[in-house]
Amino acid sequence: MEEGASGTVTSLASMFPADEAQKAARRVQDTIAEKHRELGRVRGFIADNAGLVNLVQKLPEELHHDVMVPFGKAAFFPGRLIHTNEFMVLLGEGYYAERTSKQTVEILRRRGKALETHVDSLKSMIEDLKTEALFFDRTASEAAEGLVEITEELSGEESDEGASELGQKTGAPSISVEDNGKVLNEDEEYDRLMSKLDELEKEELAAEAADNIEEETNEVDPDVVSDQSSFDHNLKDMEGSHSCIPPTHSEGQASNEEFLRRKQQQPALLQKFNPDDLTIASSHKDKTPLGKDPSQNLKDPNVADKSLKLPASEENDHAGSSNNEVSIQPSKPKVDSLRAFTGSIIERSPNLPINPGEPSATSSQVPGSQSSKPLSRFRMQRK
Amino acid sequence: MGTSSALRDLQRDLENKANDLSKLQKDIAKNHQVRKKYTIQLGENELVLKELDLLNEDANVYKLIGPVLVKQDLAEANANVRKRIEYISAELKRLDATLQDLEEKQNSKRDMILKLQQRIQSLQAGKAKA
Numbered sequence: 417m418e419e420g421a422s423g424t425v426t427s428l429a430s431m432f433p434a435d436e437a438q439k440a441a442r443r444v445q446d447t448i449a450e451k452h453r454e455l456g457r458v459r460g461f462i463a464d465n466a467g468l469v470n471l472v473q474k475l476p477e478e479l480h481h482d483v484m485v486p487f488g489k490a491a492f493f494p495g496r497l498i499h500t501n502e503f504m505v506l507l508g509e510g511y512y513a514e515r516t517s518k519q520t521v522e523i524l525r526r527r528g529k530a531l532e533t534h535v536d537s538l539k540s541m542i543e544d545l546k547t548e549a550l551f552f553d554r555t556a557s558e559a560a561e562g563l564v565e566i567t568e569e570l571s572g573e574e575s576d577e578g579a580s581e582l583g584q585k586t587g588a589p590s591i592s593v594e595d596n597g598k599v600l601n602e603d604e605e606y607d608r609l610m611s612k613l614d615e616l617e618k619e620e621l622a623a624e625a626a627d628n629i630e631e632e633t634n635e636v637d638p639d640v641v642s643d644q645s646s647f648d649h650n651l652k653d654m655e656g657s658h659s660c661i662p663p664t665h666s667e668g669q670a671s672n673e674e675f676l677r678r679k680q681q682q683p684a685l686l687q688k689f690n691p692d693d694l695t696i697a698s699s700h701k702d703k704t705p706l707g708k709d710p711s712q713n714l715k716d717p718n719v720a721d722k723s724l725k726l727p728a729s730e731e732n733d734h735a736g737s738s739n740n741e742v743s744i745q746p747s748k749p750k751v752d753s754l755r756a757f758t759g760s761i762i763e764r765s766p767n768l769p770i771n772p773g774e775p776s777a778t779s780s781q782v783p784g785s786q787s788s789k790p791l792s793r794f795r796m797q798r799k
Numbered sequence: 800m801g802t803s804s805a806l807r808d809l810q811r812d813l814e815n816k817a818n819d820l821s822k823l824q825k826d827i828a829k830n831h832q833v834r835k836k837y838t839i840q841l842g843e844n845e846l847v848l849k850e851l852d853l854l855n856e857d858a859n860v861y862k863l864i865g866p867v868l869v870k871q872d873l874a875e876a877n878a879n880v881r882k883r884i885e886y887i888s889a890e891l892k893r894l895d896a897t898l899q900d901l902e903e904k905q906n907s908k909r910d911m912i913l914k915l916q917q918r919i920q921s922l923q924a925g926k927a928k929a
Contacts, residue, residue: 504861507851508844508846508847509843509880511863511871511880512861512868513854513861514860515858530846
C-alpha cells in the first residue's frame with residue numbers, strides 16, 4: 417500500500433448492522449409517507465380554494481340566486497341568496513372582515529399562494545427524505561454484502577494533496593475480504609514505517625502540548641474516559657482547529673474527508689462524517705430510543721481504549737499478529753449515538769473497529785486480549 | 800464481595816439516571832409539541848395581520864366571540880393581533896430557552912450514564928480477573 421500509511425479495515429456490518437440500517441430506512445420511508453399525506457391534504461386545500469375563488473367570482477353576476485338553504489344536518493329548504501356582492505371573510509383567529517367579491521378573491525388568491533409555497537417546501541422535504549432513504553438502503557445492502565471500509569492515515573509531513581491522493585488510493589479497493597488487513601503486514605514496509613513512527617512521535621508530542629485537556633486525560637487514562645466526552649471534543653476538534661489535533665488524528669481524518677468528498681456518490685465508497693451533520697444530528701439524538709443506548713455503550717469503553725492504541729497495533733501488524741482490532745480515531749461513539757436517528761443523513765465516520773467477523777456487541781471481551789499487547793510507545797512516553 | 804455490592808450500587812444509580820434521562824426526553828418531546836402549536840398560531844396571526852393591513856380604514860371588522868360576531872375597530876383589531884403575535888413570539892423564545900436547558904441537562908445525564916456504565920464494566924472486568 418501507500419508508503420508509510422497504516423490503516424484499518426472494517427466491515428460495514430460491524431458498524432452498521434444490516435437490520436439496523438433497514439430499520440432506519442423504514443423509518444424514513446414512514447416519514448416520507450406522512451409527508452405525502454400532508455402534501456395530498458394541502459393539494460386538496462388548493463383545489464378547494466380554486467373552487468371557492470370561482471364561486472365568489474360568479475356570485476355577483478346575478479342580483480340574487482335561488483338556493484337550497486341547509487337547515488340543521490339533514491334538512492334543506494328553498495331560499496334566495498341576495499346581497500351577492502357582500503362577503504364576510506374569515507381572516508383567521510376569529511377575525512372577520514366585510515369584503516366585496518373582488519376583494520374576497522384577492523384574499524383567496526393570497527391564501528392560494530401561501531398554500532403553494534407550502535407545497536413547494538413539502539416537495540423539497542420529500543426529496544431530501546428520499547435521498548436519505550436511498551442512503552440507508554444502500555448502507556443496509558452494503559453491510560449485508562460484507563463490504564469493508566479501509567481507513568488509512570497520513571504521517572505528519574505528508575502534504576494535503578498527498579492526503580487526497582492517498583484517500584483515492586485507499587478507497588479504490590473496497591474489497592470484501594478479511595485479508596485486506598494483511599496487506600498492511602508486509603515486511604518491506606516495516607522499516608519505513610518505523611522511521612515514520614519516530615517522526616510521528618515527535619510531532620504528536622509537540623501537538624499534544626497544544627491539544628486540549630480532555631484529549632490529554634483521554635490518552636492518559638482511556639479506561640475512565642467517557643466516550644461521550646471524547647466524542648464531544650473530537651467534534652470540537654473537527655469543527656475547530658485541525659492544527660491542534662495530533663497528526664495521527666488530523667491527517668487521518670483529512671485523508672478520509674478528502675477522499676470521501678470526492679467519492680461520496682459512488683455506492684461502494686464511504687461517506688465522510690461531516691461536522692455539520694453532527695450538529696444537526698445532535699438535536700435529534702434524543703429520539704434515539706433509550707433502550708438502545710446501553711447495548712451500544714457496552715462496547716464503547718473498549719473503543720475509546722482501542723482508539724488510542726494505534727501505534728501499538730501497527731507494531732502488532734508487523735509482528736504478524738492476527739489482531740486487527742484497531743480503530744484510529746476516537747470518534748466512533750458519535751456514530752453509535754447517531755445510528756438510529758432519522759433526522760438527517762447519517763454519514764460514516766472514518767474510523768471503525770476492524771474485525772469484520774466479530775459482531776460489535778461482543779467486543780467487550782476485547783480488553784483482556786488487548787491489554788496484553790505491547791503498549792504504544794506514544795503512551796509509554798506519556799506516562 | 801465488596802466489589803459486588805459496589806457494583807449493585809452503581810447499577811441502581813444507573814437505573815435512576817436512566818429514568819431521569821427518559822423523563823427529560825419526554826419533557827423535550829412535550830416542548831416540541833407545544834412549540835409546533837405556537838408556531839402554527841404565529842403563522843396564522845401573521846396572515847391575519849397582513850390581511851388587516853391591506854384593509855381600508857373604513858372596512859368593517861368583526862371578531863367572533865363565542866357564537867356572536869362583535870364589531871371591532873380596525874385599529875383595535877390590528878393592535879390586538881400585534882399584541883398576540885408579540886406574546887406568541889415571546890412564548891416561543893421562552894420555549895427555546897427551556898429546550899436548550901433541557902438538552903444541556905440531557906447531555907450531562909447521558910455523560911453521567913456513560914461514565915457509570917464504564918465504571919460498572921471495569922468493575923466487572925476486575926471481578927472476572929480475580
